[in-house]
Amino acid sequence: MNTMNHRPDQGLYRHDFEHDACGVAFVAHLSGEPSHAIVAQGLLALENLDHRGATGADEAAGDGAGMLLQVPDRLFRDTVDFVLPPQGGYAVGMAFLPADDAERGQAKRRIEYLAIEEGLRVLGWREVPMSGDTLSPVTLAVMPHMEQLFVTSGRATGIDLDRRVYPLVKRVRTEVGVYFASLSSRTTVYKGMLTTQQLAETFPDLLDERTETALALVHSRFSTNTFPSWELAHPFRFIAHNGEINTVKGNRNWMRAREALLSTDLIPGDMDRLFPICTPDASDSASFDEVLELLHLGGRSLPHAVLMMIPEAWENHAEMDVARRHFYSFHSSVMEPWDGPAAVCFTDGTLIGATLDRNGLRPGRYWVTDDGLVVFASEAGVLPIEQSRVVEKGRLQPGRMLLVDLAQHRLIGDDEIKAGLAAEQPWGEWVSERLNLEDLPERQHVVHSHASVVRRQQVFGYTHEELKQIIAPMAQTGAEPIGSMGTDTPVAVLSDRPRLLFDYFSQLFAQVTNPPLDAIREELVTSLASSVGPEANLLQAGPESCQQIVINYPVLDSDELAKLVRINRDGSMPAYASHVVRGLYRLLDGPDEFARRIDEICAEVSAAIADGARIIILSDRHANIDYAPIPSLLLTSAVHHHLVREKTRTQVGLIVEAGDVREVHHVALLIGYGAAAVNPYLVFESAEDLARREVFVTVDPEKALVNVRKALGKGVLKVMSKMGVSTIASYTGAQIYEALGLASDFVEKYFTGTTSRIEGVGLAEIAREVQARHDVGYPVDRRTVPHRTLAVGGEYQWRREGPPHLFDPETVFRLQHSTREKRYDIFKQYTNRVDDQSRRLMTLRGLLEFDTGVREPISIDEVEPVSAIVKRFSTGAMSYGSISQEAHETLAIAMNRLGGKSNTGEGGEDAERLYDPTRRSAIKQVASGRFGVTSDYLTNADDIQIKMAQGAKPGEGGQLPPGKVYPWVARTRHSTPGVGLISPPPHHDIYSIE
Secondary structure, eight states: OOOOOOOOOBTTBOGGGOOOOOEEEEEEETTOOOBHHHHHHHHHHHHTTGGGSOBOSSTTOBSOEEEEEEOOHHHHHHHOSSOOOSTTSSEEEEEEEOSSHHHHHHHHHHHHHHHHHTTOEEEEEEEOOOOOTTOOHHHHHTOOEEEEEEEEOTTOOHHHHHHHHHHHHHHIIIIIOOEEEEEESSEEEEEESOOHHHHHHHOGGGGOTTOOBSEEEEEEOOOSSOOOOTTTSSOOSSEEEEEOOTTHHHHHHHHHHHGGGOOOSSSOSOGGGGOOSSOTTOOHHHHHHHHHHHHHHTTOOHHHHHHHHSOOSOTTOTTSOHHHHHHHHHHHTTOOOOOSSEEEEEESSSEEEEEEOTTOOSOOEEEEETTSEEEEESSSOSSOOOGGGEEEEEEOOTTOEEEEETTTTEEEOHHHHHHHHHTTSOHHHHHTTSEEGGGSOOOOOOOOOHHHHHHHHHHTTOBHHHIIIIIHHHHHHSSOOOOOSOOOSOOGGGOSSOOOGGGGEEEOOOOTTOOOOOTTTTGGGOBOOEEESOOOOTTSOSGGGGOOEEESOSBOOHHHHHHHHTTTTTSSOGGGOEEEEEOEEEGGGHHHHHHHHHHHHHHHHHHHHHTTOOEEEEEOOOOOSSEEEOOHHHHHHHHHHHHHHHTOGGGOEEEEEOSSOOSHHHHHHHHHTTOSEEEOHHHHHHHHHHHHHTSSOOSOHHHHHHHHHHHHHHHHHHHHHHTTOOBHHHHTTOOOEEESSBOHHHHHHHSTTOEEOSOOBOHHHHHHHHHHHHHHHSOTTOOOOSSOOOBOOOSSSOOTTSOOOSSOHHHHHHHHHHHHHTOHHHHHHHHHHHHOOTTTTOOSGGGOOOOOSSSOOOOGGGSOOHHHHGGGOBOOOOOBTTBOHHHHHHHHHHHHHHTOBOBOGGGOOOHHHHTOTTTOOSEEEEOTTOTTOOHHHHHTOSEEEEOSSOSSSTTOOOEEOGGGOOHHHHHHHTSOTTSOEEOOSSOTTTOSOO
């Protein structure tokens, strides 16, 4: 039995890709006196947030609406047929029960039995009055039967009673399959798959004058690409949330791993019966609410718990009060931030407040009137308040908190909240017990010979192209090399060459309601620092949580790694003991040995933890003719998920020493699947070797190492920013990736929770790819190779010995020849070669075929003529500067002749073309850099296109290198010739669809 109505994953649909953008508001009165007026104002505010909600094709089928309010004691006393204890002495729960009578009766009996087991006395049930007159058949078909359960427990009241009923909520969900929207002595929730107007129509209780409260928290849900359900409507038991938790996969995994250490005297009984804390398949907001609930009932005030999960940007805030910095620093050792754009409203029935994420990517405004009314909302205008009555109003700032205390009858400011929390414990004293990697003794630097470096480059599949195009630029400049986006080589699963496992993964990026960050201009809110080592009991604050090592950068050079390897060599630092695991397997035993060795390594790691290891170093060094390296990504994720399943993951930090890593994408993937830091030793050795031989690199070897480390770290920050993630701590283990062409059973075992919508290779094929690379470094005939050379490559530029490209010399020649000679027959040869992708296994779309003969063809006379169809054509938004003047004008002329529309792209439009009807572009684009955007430009547009994100570079802005900013391009863009132009990922004055 399960009342959760999740649509099953099928085809390309996956429930974990759902997003929503919502409206949220609360109304409270500082007097703390309950009244029905607050309910009415809450309903009005909710109805005024109707534009924030959404409906399906049937406008009566809403995405969700709800209200959280104080327990309406007078209503319940007048409408139940049993005696209630004094207010606060009973808890009432809103149960979503099965619609079937028999199933419902069975569920209620099981709930009552569980309540008795938990030491609770069941007072009775109240059937919630409901009306479905205005509801859609879609809504009614999945509507649960709602009843309110009343329980008590001796003399327990308030939060003490809530702590006693909390286990019942968890057990009913896991053992009975019934969802409690609320079960508390302090608050209750009315919500459903409704529109804002339908909430009061569906629940007559909300229109009853006896329903009184001093606060009301309301929410209107907009499921941008989500299938709504009754349970996913907000508010939850403590929060209503507008935003997205981008790192929720990792947050849930870490929470699962922390369960083994959870302990508190405040929540009675064995903690195991509460698990899992995060309900499987729940929404990101629901998981956030469940963890907040645990933290609050486990002893922390609600503001304290919220700031643990959504800390402000403190890491680079030099002017922040020291005590406050210590508060945040301590909690960074306890829990990673739940990162993403968020406006979270929260309440426990006495305190009600709101906070924004560290970037302020969701709006929030508040008003206070002269008679003590406090209103907060995601926008202005939710209630008609006379301005003369307003004594205070404002906009909630990034990372700030607004708090209303109905017991103290006042607003509590952000500074007062945080100063109070900063003074609660000796956070600074505890934090001082942490070690910093930089302070550990230096280790001797080891220089490897050229022959040694080349042999290992061959084993890990390095190419000459990668040395020249990827590693050398990083060593020389300290930045990632710049290149055009995209690739026209086969995806990894279709390639006939051995590909790295990294190539089967693609990063997810900010979209829909979720803006990317500008890692350059918003450096203040980002952080690449983290700590590695064991965590302690999440519910007990103390110095034991600080037995960790602070790592200020996620990329470690080999000397820094040596510090961790030898940290307890003399036995003086057992609390930081490290254990090195060799990620190698015996080749002769084949793929079966590959799988067995991974299992053996997982067991070795578990044994090392039991023996006191607190840092695990996964290393693929020391491969030889008999032993090949296991791909570092597979090794890292396998160990990470093994420890999550064993609930020992938080007892150790994972460091990866990998030879197959040479790009930012590789480092980011390892961190995304659980590594606290990465030592790409072969990249460092390769850069050092290039610098010593002065091949492609002119800086000295020491500088080359520093530059590579800097480039990879900056690149990881850029990757995080594409998804709107601010801190490396949040990104670690967040798994913000999708697999392409990996078998689902392989993914489920080693990359649990990762989406792979297209089946493909498994462990056996990956083992063969490892062996193919290994055989280059160690030939199977064991012959000696006097002069070792790397393969040419050809992934980035076409090479005869390299992989095939869609646009190879033959294709390009046919295109150029056809246009020069005006030969349409040759042009068709060009298009046929590009289109014939299935024969060459180039792209996934090339494998698709049209089903023919399925439907009766229609007459061509019934089809719209070509002359009408082409009027809807529009060109891609390629800017002047990224392509030449000739190409840009030719596209515009063609579209104008057809009656279609060309797009300027983000580079503006030359004044000579602006007024020329044959050469002008009808669509004028406004991008984040605003290059070339003037009033003249905008007033001469047929359409104005505001580019919120780039399809070709998702999560990134545009970049025109200095060499392409010619004087005539600079004039059109109103910039300086020869100076590179970077448009930021977001619009800083718009930022998102909010």
